Amino acid sequence: MLAQEKLGDSVLLTPLIRNLRKAFPKLEIHIIAFSEASANFFRNDSDVTAVHQTKREPGRYKREVLKREFDVLFNTKDHPSTHFLLQSVLIKARHKVGHANEFHTGLFDQLITIEHNTHMALKNCAILPLLGVTVTEEECRPCLPPSLLPMEMQIFLRQIDTRRPTGINISAGEANRTWPETKWKKLVQSLPDTQFIVLSGPSELESKRNLERSCPNIIPSPATGNLYEASRIVETLELLVTPDTSLIHIASATATPVIGLYREAPQDITRFGPFRIPGELVISPTGEVAGISPDSVKKAVEKQLQRERPASWETSV
Structure with a gap:
């Protein structure tokens, strides 16, 4: 999945990761990160299989991401973004899912239609029904991966x-x-x-x-x-x-x-x-x-x- 850049955005993506891991214990979850802060956040999450940065080590990114095919690609942004749209085109996946807006038309196999001002925790989890997973709003509450405390x-x-x-x-x-x-x-x-x-x-x-x-x-x-x-x-x-x-x-x-x-x-x-x-x-x-x-x-x-x-x-x- 394509993760948004800020730490707050990363926190709001955690309920989707938790629910995916719960529903599909053997699933590989790959995060495409667009900032160092976001990448570091997800590297601490044991439910994430791998974190890939688009701008760091381009050769490695090409080998590990662009040269393979994923089952599902999820663009989490609900508004147009040049970098996100570019990666949505470059990354090969059997099914590509994004939020409905005019700039996403024709680029994705499935567009999620949800009211624009819906909370992002719920918008991130809106892909779950497409995968046959039903969750409550409470199950979309953010949750942080634990780490060692000084x-x-x-x-x-x-x-x-x-x-x-x-x-x-x-x-x-x-x-x-x-x-x-x-x-x-x-x-x-x-x-x-x-x-x-x-x-x-x-x-x-x-x-x-x-x-x-x-x-x-x-x-x-x-x-x-x-x-x-x-x-x-x-x-x-x-x-x-x-x-x-x-x-x-x-x-x-x-x-x-x-x-x-x-x-x-x-x-x-x-x-x-x-x-x-x-x-x-x-x-x-x-x-x-x-x-x-x-x-x-x-x-x-x-x-x-x-x-x-x-x-x-x-x-x-």
């Missing part, structure tokens, strides 16, 4: 196991999805009786440490080395506050209630928003996440923390 992270997880803090993710993949450090600090300081944990990517590690030093109600935590480590922290949380990033999908995987900070972009919300988890979305009035006020996020946090979390929400990764 000892520091194992110790930290044991320390917070019963504390149920609230998490804030200060990282965002794009500038217009970023909420400033000053606003995160104001939010945390406005809720002095709530314990917080700060999650961040490597480029925001200094901001994470600044917040931990300046706010006594933040529990200092180890830096996370990958999404699996982040997910192990997220599953301990009472609530996660995060911009529109892959951590939204981590919350969906761990059934953790979420406050999502979004731009006014309807298709981002419907196709890539929280999946089957309680929570609330705070939409920026300016078109950039930075336009959201700390007070509006505080009100959303207070509302969610007042809700009782049923035992059925407790899900391990």
Whole structure:
């Protein structure tokens, strides 16, 4: 299958992989990756047979992919993409499946017709009925492949196991999805009786440490080395506050209630928003996440923390 480039897209492809492996234990699952981040993510998945990168080691890609014939090729993109269309033509397969749009007409043996704004977790799994596999929406929940945890992270997880803090993710993949450090600090300081944990990517590690030093109600935590480590922290949380990033999908995987900070972009919300988890979305009035006020996020946090979390929400990764 052709995997989309971003880490969040990779997370949303995991339910399809899980369901394929469950239905067909001996199936070979090959991932065609278009980014290093996506390739590394799937290399950690024991349910994936092989990961192939289109632009790295072209000779090897030609031998292992272009010179063989697969049973089924699935292009997961639901909109036109030059690279994805090119690989859909070059890769030989007995059956080629894609999502219905005018640019895919004539290139695939089967086009999946599904409402465009359907969540991508469900759109990825929409190929399963064509293979004779029936799944529920719950079975389309994302799930991360496990990996080894550093000892520091194992110790930290044991320390917070019963504390149920609230998490804030200060990282965002794009500038217009970023909420400033000053606003995160104001939010945390406005809720002095709530314990917080700060999650961040490597480029925001200094901001994470600044917040931990300046706010006594933040529990200092180890830096996370990958999404699996982040997910192990997220599953301990009472609530996660995060911009529109892959951590939204981590919350969906761990059934953790979420406050999502979004731009006014309807298709981002419907196709890539929280999946089957309680929570609330705070939409920026300016078109950039930075336009959201700390007070509006505080009100959303207070509302969610007042809700009782049923035992059925407790899900391990």
